[in-house]
Amino acid sequence: MSTVVGVCRSFRDRALARCFHCFPCLSNPARRSSLGLKVNLVMLHLIFVGILFLFDDGLIEKTRKEPWYTVLYLLLLFATLVQYFITSSSSPGYAVDVMRAVNETNVIYQKSAVASKQPASSKNGSLIVFVEGSQSGRSFQGSNPSSWTKLVMDMYSPGTSVRSCTCSYCNVEQPPRAKHCHDCDKCVLQFDHHCVWLGTCVGRDNHCKFWWYICVETALCLWTGILYITFLKANISRAWWKDAIMILLLVALSISILFLLLLLLFHSYLVLTNQTTYELVRRRRIPYLRQIPERVFPFSKGVCRNLREFCCARSSNYSLESLPSPQELEEKSRPYTCLDVLTCRCC
Ligand SMILES: [Zn+2]
Numbered sequence: 001m002s003t004v005v006g007v008c009r010s011f012r013d014r015a016l017a018r019c020f021h022c023f024p025c026l027s028n029p030a031r032r033s034s035l036g037l038k039v040n041l042v043m044l045h046l047i048f049v050g051i052l053f054l055f056d057d058g059l060i061e062k063t064r065k066e067p068w069y070t071v072l073y074l075l076l077l078f079a080t081l082v083q084y085f086i087t088s089s090s091s092p093g094y095a096v097d098v099m100r101a102v103n104e105t106n107v108i109y110q111k112s113a114v115a116s117k118q119p120a121s122s123k124n125g126s127l128i129v130f131v132e133g134s135q136s137g138r139s140f141q142g143s144n145p146s147s148w149t150k151l152v153m154d155m156y157s158p159g160t161s162v163r164s165c166t167c168s169y170c171n172v173e174q175p176p177r178a179k180h181c182h183d184c185d186k187c188v189l190q191f192d193h194h195c196v197w198l199g200t201c202v203g204r205d206n207h208c209k210f211w212w213y214i215c216v217e218t219a220l221c222l223w224t225g226i227l228y229i230t231f232l233k234a235n236i237s238r239a240w241w242k243d244a245i246m247i248l249l250l251v252a253l254s255i256s257i258l259f260l261l262l263l264l265l266f267h268s269y270l271v272l273t274n275q276t277t278y279e280l281v282r283r284r285r286i287p288y289l290r291q292i293p294e295r296v297f298p299f300s301k302g303v304c305r306n307l308r309e310f311c312c313a314r315s316s317n318y319s320l321e322s323l324p325s326p327q328e329l330e331e332k333s334r335p336y337t338c339l340d341v342l343t344c345r346c347c
């Protein structure tokens with residue numbers, strides 16, 4: 001018996017070694033699990049859609065008469081899968097990458113200044129980083145490796161110690177809104193949450209992609225649900241087990257639709273108020289948010305600007321948000337008057 005087990009193990013090991021030789025990326029367990037997740041997701045979509053086309057003769061008939069209807073539906077399925085792959089392979093915005101970019105840009109600039117034999121004045125030998133936030137256009141000039149530290153400290157209120165802002169896991173100074181993710185083992189800028197479904201974090205650089213993914217996935221589930229209901233309501237005699245399978249899948253689909261709709265609404269609210277899931281859920285545990293009243297959104301710049309920045313302005317490496325000043329917080333916490341409503345203060 002032990003000989004049979006040994007032979008099986010050696011056969012499996014040899015097959016795996018051959019597989020890893022052909023596809024080196026599969027030798028990494030994390031990559032294998034990420035690939036398994038993606039394969040499962042594609043399979044799940046194909047099962048829900050495939051069964052519909054397999055069982056529903058009415059849909060096949062409709063496709064013959066009105067092909068555009070099915071083409072549109074299949075295009076939505078394709079767009080959903082593409083959006084999933086784009087989101088899951090995108091970077092959420094890691095603090096360490098931005099820190100390196102800041103320092104590397106600085107080094108390149110210094111080298112070019114030396115090569116042209118120009119005096120390295122503080123203006124052309126340094127890196128200027130524009131920090132978005134309460135003091136737009138605030139600049140930081142530095143020419144040493146601690147540029148990142150100074151840049152980050154400049155975003156906190158005076159008196160904050162470097163130690164309290166340094167991540168104890170990756171030893172990187174965290175700007176406001178960043179958090180260490182234990183699954184990614186990196187600090188993520190504007191950390192929202194680590195998404196198991198995507199196999200990556202959702203943060204500053206991919207929150208918009210994540211929102212669009214939920215949006216197209218919800219639309220696809222709703223359309224599929226309508227097709228399932230149309231099939232079950234059709235007055236055609238068919239095998240009972242086909243109905244049983246379709247009802248079971250429809251129940252699973254209905255739960256997914258409810259979850260996705262709530263998620264879409266929740267993330268739309270976060271976008272309009274410039275918050276993250278982490279900030280909303282753990283507000284009392286974040287030192288710089290603890291003192292701020294519940295109904296005040298410290299990073300909100302008005303609905304329109306929040307929306308514009310969410311959609312367009314997240315690609316810059318240096319768009320980090322500093323903490324609002326006490327005056328700005330006071331202004332944000334001021335109760336709404338009739339004049340505020342008329343002048344659209346919230347926008
Ligand atoms: Zn960290």
Ligand SMILES: [Zn+2]
Pocket residue numbers: 181182183184185193194195200201202
């Ligand atoms: Zn993560």
